[in-house]
Amino acid sequence: MRFEVDSPLTSHISQLINMNLIVLKKNDFIDNENVILKERRFKHLKRVNKVKKNQELSCGLLNGKIGKGKITTISDNFIGMRVSLESDPPVPLPLTLVLSLPRPKMLKRIIENITSLGVKKIYLINSWRVEKSYWQSPLLNEDQLEQYMILGLEQSCDTILPTIYQKRFFTQFVKDELPLIAKDSIRITAHPKAFKKCPSSVKNKTTLVIGPEGGFIDKEVETLENIGFSTCHIGQRILKVETAVISLIARLFL
Amino acid sequence: MRFEVDSPLTSHISQLINMNLIVLKKNDFIDNENVILKERRFKHLKRVNKVKKNQELSCGLLNGKIGKGKITTISDNFIGMRVSLESDPPVPLPLTLVLSLPRPKMLKRIIENITSLGVKKIYLINSWRVEKSYWQSPLLNEDQLEQYMILGLEQSCDTILPTIYQKRFFTQFVKDELPLIAKDSIRITAHPKAFKKCPSSVKNKTTLVIGPEGGFIDKEVETLENIGFSTCHIGQRILKVETAVISLIARLFL
Numbered sequence: 001m002r003f004e005v006d007s008p009l010t011s012h013i014s015q016l017i018n019m020n021l022i023v024l025k026k027n028d029f030i031d032n033e034n035v036i037l038k039e040r041r042f043k044h045l046k047r048v049n050k051v052k053k054n055q056e057l058s059c060g061l062l063n064g065k066i067g068k069g070k071i072t073t074i075s076d077n078f079i080g081m082r083v084s085l086e087s088d089p090p091v092p093l094p095l096t097l098v099l100s101l102p103r104p105k106m107l108k109r110i111i112e113n114i115t116s117l118g119v120k121k122i123y124l125i126n127s128w129r130v131e132k133s134y135w136q137s138p139l140l141n142e143d144q145l146e147q148y149m150i151l152g153l154e155q156s157c158d159t160i161l162p163t164i165y166q167k168r169f170f171t172q173f174v175k176d177e178l179p180l181i182a183k184d185s186i187r188i189t190a191h192p193k194a195f196k197k198c199p200s201s202v203k204n205k206t207t208l209v210i211g212p213e214g215g216f217i218d219k220e221v222e223t224l225e226n227i228g229f230s231t232c233h234i235g236q237r238i239l240k241v242e243t244a245v246i247s248l249i250a251r252l253f254l
Numbered sequence: 255m256r257f258e259v260d261s262p263l264t265s266h267i268s269q270l271i272n273m274n275l276i277v278l279k280k281n282d283f284i285d286n287e288n289v290i291l292k293e294r295r296f297k298h299l300k301r302v303n304k305v306k307k308n309q310e311l312s313c314g315l316l317n318g319k320i321g322k323g324k325i326t327t328i329s330d331n332f333i334g335m336r337v338s339l340e341s342d343p344p345v346p347l348p349l350t351l352v353l354s355l356p357r358p359k360m361l362k363r364i365i366e367n368i369t370s371l372g373v374k375k376i377y378l379i380n381s382w383r384v385e386k387s388y389w390q391s392p393l394l395n396e397d398q399l400e401q402y403m404i405l406g407l408e409q410s411c412d413t414i415l416p417t418i419y420q421k422r423f424f425t426q427f428v429k430d431e432l433p434l435i436a437k438d439s440i441r442i443t444a445h446p447k448a449f450k451k452c453p454s455s456v457k458n459k460t461t462l463v464i465g466p467e468g469g470f471i472d473k474e475v476e477t478l479e480n481i482g483f484s485t486c487h488i489g490q491r492i493l494k495v496e497t498a499v500i501s502l503i504a505r506l507f508l
Contacts (some may be wrong), residue, residue, distance in 0.1 A: 018467060020492050048307055090490055110503035113497050118489075149343075200454060214270060234508045237410035238274050243367050243500055250504035254488045 019044050021066065021157040022059040022084065023150050035069065036061075037079045044077055060148075060159035061085055089159045093118040093253050094205045096181060100127040100212035101166075102241050104137040108148050110242050114163055115152025117249050123181070125167045129214040135168060171223060179227050182207035187229040190248050191221060192239075198232035202252045210248065213241055273298050275320065275411040277404055278337065289313075289323065291333045299333055305328050314413035315339055316404075334410035343413045347372040347507050348459045350435060354381040354466035355420075358391040362402050369406025369416055371391050371503050377435070379421045383468040389422060420425035425477060433481050441483040444502050445475060446493075452486035456506045464502065467495055 019041070028035040037045065051069050060066030065085040073080030100108055101124045124157065126135070138144065138243040145164050153159060172207045185205040188198060192215065209224055216224075221231055234247055273295070282289040284485040291299065299305045307325055314320030319339040327334030355378045368376065381390070392398065399418050407413060439459040442451055442452060446469065463478055470478075470494055475485055 001502055005291060018492075018494060047484065056387055069493060116491060116493055116497060117501070118491060141292070171424070234504070237370060237372060237412065238272075239370055240272060240367070240409055246500040247371070247504035247508055250501035251508050254505050 005181055007194060011187060012094075018151075019049070019154045020058065020082075021154055021159075022057060022069065023153050023159060024059055024061050024069075028059070030145065033082050034055055035081050035083055036073070037081065038077060040076065042079050042149065046074065057081070057086070059083055060089060060153075060157070062089070062153075062159055063161055065089070066157065066159055090118065090157065092120045092160060093249070094203070095119055095249065095253065096121040096123070096185065096205075097245075097249075098123040098178070098181075098209040099241075100125055100210065100216070100244065101130045101134050102212065103131070104139045106240075106242050107134075107139055110245055111148040111164070112148045112152040112155070113195070114229075114249065115149045115158075115241065115248055117156065117254075118155040118156070119249065120160060120162045121162045122162055123167055123173075125170060125173055127170050127212055127220055128217045129212045140166065151236070166224060170220065174220075174223050174227065182228070184246055187227075188226075188252075189216070189221060189224045189229045189231045190232045190234070190244065191215060192232040192233050192236070194231040196230060196232045198234050198248060198251055200251050206252060208248060208252065210241065210245060268442050271305070272405075273408045274312065275408055275413075276311060276323065277407050277413060278313055278315050278323075279418060280315070287336050287338065288326070289335050289337055291335065292331060296331065296333050300328065300477070301429075305333070311335070312341070312411060313337055314343060314407075314411070314493070316407075316413055317415055318413055319343070320413055322409065325336070344411065346373065346374040346414060347503070348457070349373055349503065349507065350375040350377070350436075350459075351499075352377040352379055352432070352461065352463040352498070353495075354379055354464065354470070355384045355388050356466065357388055360394045360496050361391070361393055361496075364499055365399060365402040366409070367405040367496065367500055368503065369403045369412075370410040371508075372410070372412065373503065374414060374416045376416055376418045377420060377421055377427075379424060379427055380472055381387065381424050381466055382471045383466045394420065411420045415458075424474065428474075428481065430475050432461075432478075432491040436482070439479075441478075442506075443470070443475060443478045443483045443485045444488070445469060445485045445496065446487055446490070448487040450484060450486045452502060452505055454505050460506060462502060462506065464495065 002145060024035055051071055053074055055071050056068050059069040066087050066089050067085035069081035069083040071079060072082050084109055097119050148160055185207045187207050189209045234251055270459050276295060278289055282317035305325055307328055309325050310322050313323040320341050322336035322338040325333060334416055341485050350398050403415055439461045441461050443463045488505055
């Protein structure tokens with residue numbers, strides 16, 4: 001039944017498939033070095049990874065160090081592990097991403113993807129072509145967003161949870177808050193109709209603003225230009241927002 | 255009901271949302287310059303784009319020129335357009351992509367994404383960590399694959415349909431066919447554990463080989479190295495295949 005694409009089974013599996021690092025929370029610990037994993041992580045380790053006692057697995061403490069965990073117990077509903085966490089997580093990208101709120105289905109994947117790429121500061125903003133109804137999505141509540149970010153961290157062996165801010169007033173945000181947020185950074189608005197090509201292999205702090213499907217309207221681009229944002233493209237092809245976000249980050253930093 | 259993420263309605267809408275260019279087929283033409291659009295394209299233009307008589311839209315002939323179409327008729331079940339196609343489609347990427355068959359759900363998005371990025375030659379291959387069952391997926395039949403490619407062309411205003419080859423025997427393909435396919439091209443195997451960083455801003459013909467979730471096994475990497483493939487990474491983070499594919503293409507060419 002693998003190929004019934006939207007069946008609960010496969011969508012469950014797809015959420016589980018890439019746990020390259022187990023992200024531990026403080027309340028997983030029963031003492032200084034022992035953790036108990038239940039529910040999603042338990043099921044994943046037992047069914048997908050088919051782990052065995054004494055097996056060593058990569059793990060890390062949310063917003064903390066990474067290291068190894070050795071499985072001490074496998075019961076019917078939990079796994080016990082003794083962990084030792086000594087290394088630093090991978091270096092974050094020097095990027096603040098300002099993204100027009102995408103439609104909810106795409107938002108999930110974008111948050112997971114950009115977390116796996118190492119983005120740590122994300123502003124979801126309103127703009128002219130953002131459908132107002134998107135702001136009502138239950139996916140925007142903090143617990144939901146955290147779940148997608150954790151999937152991205154598990155994928156890329158990272159522990160540092162990004163911070164997501166939600167800003168519902170474009171002009172107010174761009175005029176009153178963005179100048180301070182983008183201070184001392186390279187400032188780029190991505191826009192397929194721009195004349196200038198987006199820079200590549202950047203090492204410096206960068207603020208990247210990305211429009212919605214259909215793009216920013218001219219007035220929005222101008223508002224951003226007025227506070228020092230340079231309007232840049234990555235080629236003449238119009239890409240889906242989720243493809244454009246990854247492409248821009250890869251061109252800028254990878 | 256926008257947010258019932260997997261409802262037939264939203265999944266229908268999501269397929270329709272980005273038709274930046276209408277891809278015409280020869281059998282859409284009723285004479286030299288008039289076309290009739292029915293079903294998916296009709297519904298999209300009427301419901302999503304809310305087109306009006308005399309409106310001009312971007313369109314292009316599959317594997318041919320692009321231009322404009324002017325709406326001459328809107329009936330209850332078709333739209334008539336008079337088209338004039340004179341420009342060349344955008345330049346393709348000089349890339350042959352060799353991709354370990356991803357799981358079907360991801361394959362759909364990857365095919366759509368890489369088509370929108372301008373990839374024209376795709377080999378789907380087997381490798382050790384590809385689940386054998388993936389090869390049974392109905393998504394691999396040519397009509398299905400063509401649908402995803404058309405979505406990618408519509409997104410990026412292109413008309414040239416990529417060619418997809420399916421190769422089920424890794425060693426036979428790599429030893430007997432790949433040397434000729436990759437002749438005179440830059441040859442790269444993407445591998446997160448490589449020592450060498452992937453090149454960027456490439457202009458030349460390139461053959462890029464990408465492994466499955468979990469990566470190629472060492473022997474596969476060696477087999478590729480033996481025919482001149484250089485093993486490269488784009489950073490220490492492990493990315494999902496669909497994220498890695500876009501990131502690699504962006505770093506190489508965008």
